[in-house]
Amino acid sequence: MIRIENLKKEFVTPSGIRTAVKGLDLKVGTGEFFALLGPNGAGKTTTISILATILKPTSGSVRVDDLDVEKEPHLVRQKIGIIFQDPSLDDRLSALENMEFHGRLYGMSRNQRRERTEILLHMVDLWNRKDDLVRSFSGGMRRRLEIARGLMHYPRLLILDEPTIGLDPKTRRVIWEYVHQSRKKWGMTVFLTTHYLEEADSADRVGVMDEGSLVALDTPEKLKKMVGPEIVILQTDPHSLESVCQYLENTFGIRDFHSEAPGELTFPMPTGVESVINIVRSIPASIRSMTIRTPDLDDVFIQMTGKNMVLNQENASPFHRVYRGKL
Amino acid sequence: MTEGVIKPLDSPIQLPAPIYRDLRAIYTLWLRDIIRLWRDKVRLVGSLIQPVLFLFILGGGLKGRFSGGFSGGGNYQQFIFPGILAMSILFTASFAGIAVVWDREVGFLKEVLVAPLSRTAVVLGKVLGGSTNSLVQGLILFSLYPFFGIHLNPARFILAVMTMFVIGLAQTAMGIALSVRMSSSQGFMVLLNFIILPLYFLSGAMFPLNGLPKWLSLAVILDPVTYGVDLLRGILLGAHHFSLLVDILALGAFGSIMIFLAVRLFNMESPV
DSSP states (O other): OEEEEEEEEEEEETTEEEEEEEEEEEEEOTTOEEEEEOOTTSSHHHHHHHHTTSSOOSEEEEEETTEETTTOHHHHHHHEEEEOSSOOOOTTSBHHHHHHHHHHHTTOOHHHHHHHHHHHHHHTTOGGGTTSBGGGOOHHHHHHHHHHHHHTTOOSEEEEESTTTTOOHHHHHHHHHHHHHHHHHHOOEEEEEOSOHHHHHTSSEEEEEETTEEEEEEOHHHHHHHHOSEEEEEEEOGGGHHHHHHHHHHHHOOOOOBOSSTTEEEEEEOTTSOOHHHHHHTOSSOEEEEEEEOOOHHHHHHHHHSSOHHHHSTTOOHHHHHHHHHO | OOOOOOOOOSOOSOOOOHHHHHHHHHHHHHHHHHHHHHHTHHHHHHHHHHHHHIIIIIHHHHHTTSOSOSGGGOOHHHHHHHHHHHHHHHHHHHHHHHHHHHHHHHTHHHHHHTSSSOHHHHHHHHHHHHHHHHHHHHHHHHTTGGGGTOOOOHHHHHHHHHHHHHHHHHHHHHHHHHHTTOOOHHHHHHHHHHHHHHHHHTTTSSSOSTTOOHHHHHHHHHOTHHHHHHHHHHHHHSOOSSOHHHHHHHHHHHHHHHHHHHHHHHHSOOOO
């Protein structure tokens, strides 16, 4: 469905040329659910904008359903449904009018528009507000309307750029259910970028992007296995944190430490070394507590990019960032 | 959830030919502007206040001072009536450019840019929407013509309406061409004032064009709005400075160039 070959995108900025995407290669199959993760500024939104024909590639080729995005943008656009990170509704029109506008632009007949609007507005629970102006909608309602609109014209490829930010868990679940139904019904491909790692968890494949190129690409299960069998979290004295790190690295070759709170140390257990208990017992510092868990995509992310997905978000406290810098 | 049965569809939407699809899209964009205009009646009425003040207070106040000296033998109020009409259209039409910047600010432009229509259709839809909007405002003001002792036969009436529409078309296209690189509506307002006020003042809307100082008459000739005002005055009052053919050609050229420019600029990659 998607074939990206050696994609480069450069922007001219006042401080010189900035390369947002550096030689990206990626194939996504028809009907696949693909998730792209990456810290802010990794080039995810730029990649999506090129897929959606808003931006033109500097070099390389991008094909959607075997159509070149540069040569046949109209045909590509007809096949794509996109839900943007930022709002894109006309708030002076009603919910119904926004849907109508979309359906007309995508060449849908009156009956098709009516049918799809009814089904989708019921799905996002906005049918009883269909005649209200979007101005009067809350952020979550607008989001739901955008998702309904993006699905309206039976897209072959649904692009979701951070789609569920600001949605309550129930709405998120309903929307995901419908997205997966649509995948089954007309073989829709899903291309997702998200900060909610549990959403990426159900993807067929996950790509991790950092500084303009892919640093990992595999199924969520295999990516997690790459990190190691277990993740260990220790609570120790904040002052001895650094010496503990040094000790573990020198003695057992453990790496990829990070810390999310004072005195807390998280690291993946490498395979084929001694048992966790023996290692922790041998640490020449006081350990207050120890937690062992299986790796999740956040751990994959940290190992691949050296950045913490959660800390990358705006709500990270300054303390976290300063502390992380020390390690 | 009331989910009807949908067949496993590959492409359930019958795709029309590109031209027809673009025509439909132009109509859709136009329709949106009309719905928004209708919904915003306060703005419609509010924007009539300024031209009405000009007509009745400025025109009424100066009517007695300048008597009889105007080409065609009319009074000052009659003289500025076509000029005020042009002003109203000029300002409203330029608002279409602000609407594009505004769409960019609120993100709606992205919805249009990823939809399957050509950039040319986007521009034409916006130009038609904006010029219809300015024509509606112009027509409300135009309907006051009997109060100024102006008499029109049906042919002149229709010609006047057509001229107003073309002036609106050219100005909307100019506004949209200017809006392509703009991302803040406030910045765009400043830019517009910088361009529109000189265009308006130099157009001879408020003063006759004969006996002007040399530098001023040169500026007047270079101002494209001059020809629209002159044409409108020729149709409404039977008095004009240039030959009507020159007016029509100049206005048509200005409109075509502006539409071409707007389409060209919009077709280049624009920041969203």
